[in-house]
Amino acid sequence: MSTMRAVQVVGYHQNLELADVEKPTPTGPFDVVVKIGGAGVCRTDLHILEGQWAEKSQVQLPYTIGHENAGWVEAIGSAVTNVAEGDKVIVHPLITCGLCRACRSGDDVHCEANAFPGIDTNGGYADYLKTSARSVVKIDDALEPSDVAALADAGLTAYHAAAKAAKRLTPRDRCVIIGAGGLGHIGIQVLKALTPAELIVVDRNPEALKLAEAIGADRGVVADGTHVDQVLDLTDGHGAEAVVDFVGEGGATREGVAMLRGAGDYYVVGYGENIDVPTIDIVSSEINFIGNLVGSYNDLCDLMALAARGSVNLHTQKYELTDFQSAISDLDNGNVRGRAILIP
Template structure:
């Protein structure tokens, strides 16, 4: 089969032939990929930012946002069958550890993360597990929803955590309206009555944000912190969802929170430098977010299949994976790039 393989850090991956995976263990599932999302994390992987954390051995296949059709199942699989349309939770988990039993999938002590520390889904087939499979309506096209498996669930997970803080009359700032941010906007609109303020430097992204439910849009032109403070009577927002968190955006996000506000860090790439006195004197919170749980993805797919959350995609054939990565890196993708093997 064809797969997008990374052979060396700081060099572009290549599309090459590799053996097809097989279902060997009882709960193995082989999925024929119908859509594989292209994520900024893939760029960070190429740049070696994940090497020390993942421990992966090169070469390997990247791609951690995957959906498709079940091709083969192990002897113990009962929740899906060959031919079913599925979206895949990004981390196959053990189901036995404390985190799994608490529904906190992302902290399973025995999980793998295809596309991060194991072969991923930028390929014709992917080996995963029954615990990662969410069965979809057969009418759903995997390429239309694949990126919800990471970009979508990550945005939804952060919003879900913020919901108790976003009672009517509050303000939530969405910092960055790209692949994750545009899902965050829709999730906020579906789950809360908060006032949604979207900050982005791209005019097209702001136009899309307004169509998706933003109450106010602010251009990140160097005066955006002041603009947000003006919109909030000088106080700042109860919640800032920072989908950028690099190149200074992470400092701006914290500056846009009010006293006792919460800065949710979702994007990454730069350090967050905050004097501790600024944290204790205002009781502001900084909250990390790592993808989301299986149940988060189930809930998100309900919203998606009801039309309340729509993924805006630009599709590329698998052989054009390098074009998709280059377009993402250059900021030419509105919404999410998706490979279609």
């Protein structure tokens, strides 16, 4: 058997380990094996190590993590016609059946028979990844896998939430974006491309806000304790029509709800804490809480169109695959600007 390198979860609350494992080969007719050109490092990977997903995913340890992947097609199953060996691709994070009601509706994220490499089966912190023909999107020749890898999940999640928000926003509206980090800086660019609403970005890091304003934010507000009042001032005392929360922990939701106007929409993207809002407040202000998982295959195709025309650029910090521990530690300690990418 030929082997490859893979970074694996060997136990919860333990460090990841580099292992030699069997290189995947196409076994089913629709299998696609991708040679990884870049694998994004995501806060969800930290949550996996903390055991937050153990119950939900029921994954057997050890396994390889990494759910933001791009690279080149290495091998294909006998029935694959949409890509050929050597094609440059980004990988939709889920492997889906194509046959259930959700898939037939284009809502493949809710496929009844899905597998999620990096969450409940082997992912892309490795030399190669096995996925399916339904999951690969050919990318423009001008794009490099290591530059776009994190668009597969961080970008796709940000796109999914931003596109939902953009459907409701008008030129008179304000949209507050909480968090201008890995996801937030993509969400800002997508919102800029999709909606004429005014974009107000809240982050505790002044450097992140500088980046946010450079890529399309109309206003940057430092989260220094006065930020809720500042946002209320910027919205004539009413609050914003939409809040897109890329943080979802550390008190962000309480502050986010305080920045929302009546009948406003609160898009939950980042996660980690509970939302604690009296039901009478939800009823009397008629606000909506909207969960956002990852986007669909079509969302990813739309996002790649924005990337190809230069409307969405990912700010990345690159690490060798063997240097995975530095990438994880840097992310955990808040030292990554944009997105960390592992390169085999």
